[in-house]
Amino acid sequence: MPPPIIPCIRCPLRAHAAFKPVTAPQLGFIQKKKVGQSDFAAGEAVVPEGEVSHRLYTLLAGWAFRFKTLPDGRRQILNILLPGDLVGLQSELLSASPHGVEALTPVTLCAFQRDMMLDVYANHPELGLDITWIAANEERIMDDALLGVGRRTAMERVAAILVHLHKRAANVGQADGEGRIAFPLTQTHLADLLGLSAVHVNRTLQRLRHGGLVRLEGGTLAIGDLRALRRVGQYWEQPAPRRPLI
Amino acid sequence: MPPPIIPCIRCPLRAHAAFKPVTAPQLGFIQKKKVGQSDFAAGEAVVPEGEVSHRLYTLLAGWAFRFKTLPDGRRQILNILLPGDLVGLQSELLSASPHGVEALTPVTLCAFQRDMMLDVYANHPELGLDITWIAANEERIMDDALLGVGRRTAMERVAAILVHLHKRAANVGQADGEGRIAFPLTQTHLADLLGLSAVHVNRTLQRLRHGGLVRLEGGTLAIGDLRALRRVGQYWEQPAPRRPLI
DNA sequence: CGCCTTCTTGATGCGGTTCAAGTAAAGTGG
C-alpha cells in the first residue's frame, strides 16, 4: 500500500529550519499545483536515461542520483539528490532529458502539474526567483564536483564528498543524535560519482577509516574528525543559506 | 576610447538566428534595465575569484571563462563563456561568488541593473522562464563536462571539447566561410578545462592533427573531419534549440 | 541452502604527470 498523499500544509520537510518560509498564498498555490505523489523502490529508474519526461518533481523522502552513461557503459554520477531537491527542471525546460535519475533508497516524489512554470512566474514571481535560485545553487554544486574530479587527488575527492554529503544530509534533518546519517551509496556509486574505480575507492576509504577520520559501515556514515577531513579534502564550503522549497 | 554603447534594439547578437525572438515590449524592458557596458582586456579578471559581485551581465562580444582554484593553486576551468552567455547569475542569487571569471580575448559585457530579477519575473514572466532556461542549459553543459572529466580518456576529452566549442562558436556566427573559428585558448587553458596536464594536451592535440582530424594553429581552429572527431570523442550532442538572449 | 551483491586484497601495468630543456614567436624598452 502506497503511503498516503501528504498535503503541502503538513509537509514534514517544510518544517525544517533549513528551508525558507513561504507565505500562505504561496503555499496554497504550490498545493494547487501538486498533482500527486510517486514512489519508487531502491534501484528503480525514476527517469530512464534518454527518456523525455516533462514532469517536475520535488524529492520528498529518500535519496536518488542523476547520471549519464557513455555508449560503452562507463557511467558518471552527476549529483546526489536529497530530500527537498528539485528533480526534472532540465527535462521540463530543455526538450531532451539529458540524464537519468535513479533511486538509491525507497523514494517518494511530489509531482507537479506539467507546464506549471509559466504559471509560477506570472502569479508568484518570488517563487519564480526561488526556482532560479535552486537552479543556480545546483550549478554551484556541479562546479565543486568538476573541480574535484578535474583537479583533486583520489584521497581529496573521497574526503570532500563525505563532508559534503554529510553536511547536506544533516541540513535536512537526516542526522541522529550522534551525528550519524544513513548512507545508501555503495563504493561503486562513490566511484562513479568521483571518477575513480571502485577498487581504489575501497582502498582510499580504508585509509580514512584507519586514520579515524570517518566511520562508514553498514550503510551508516559518521564523521570522526571533521577538521582533519576538511583538511585532507581541501574542502571549505561556504555556509548554506536557508533555501527555498518548491 | 571605449566602443560606443549599443542600444538593445541594434544589438548585433540578437540578429542571429540562434536566438529566440523577443517581443517589442520585452525588448523595451531589457533596454530599460541595461545600465551600461563594461570592457575588459584579454587576461583581465571580469569577476575576481571569491569576490562578491551582485551584477548581472550578458557577454556581448569576446570569449571568457569561469574557473575555481584550490588553495595550492590547482585551477579548474568550469566553462567557456561565448557571446550571448549570461554572466553572474550565481553571484546575483547566491550570496557568495563561488568562482572567478576571466577574459580570454578583449571582451564587452552589457551590465544590467542590480536586483533586476524580481522585476523581470513580475513584469515579464516569459523572460523569467527564459532565464531559468538559460540556467538549466548551463547545467546541462556542466553535466557533459563532468562526464568527460570523470569518465573519458584524454583523447576523447580533447576531441569532444573541440567539437563542442566549434559548434557553440559557429552557432553565434563566429565561423568564417571555411568553417574556421578564432580559438583563443592556450593549451594550458585546455588542460585546466579538461583536468589534464598541458604536456599531455599537447601530445594529444598532435595526434589529432597528424590524423588530419583538426587544424589548430595560430589561434585558429578548423575541424578537418567532423564525423571522425565525434567518433573519437564519443560525443553526440543533442541539436541546440533557439535559445533566449537576455 | 544457494545465489547475488558488496566489499576486500594482491599483482600487474598503463595513462597520464612531472621534471627538464629547448625552440619559436611576440612583445618591450633602450
Place this chain on the structure above:
DNA sequence: CCACTTTACTTGAACCGCATCAAGAAGGCG
C-alpha cells in the same frame, strides 16, 4: 633596430597514481 624578457609550444625521460584483472570473504535474501 636590436638585446632582453615573456609566453606558448614542443620533446624526451622517468616515475607514480590509479585502473584493471582476478579471486576470495562476507553478508543479505528468496
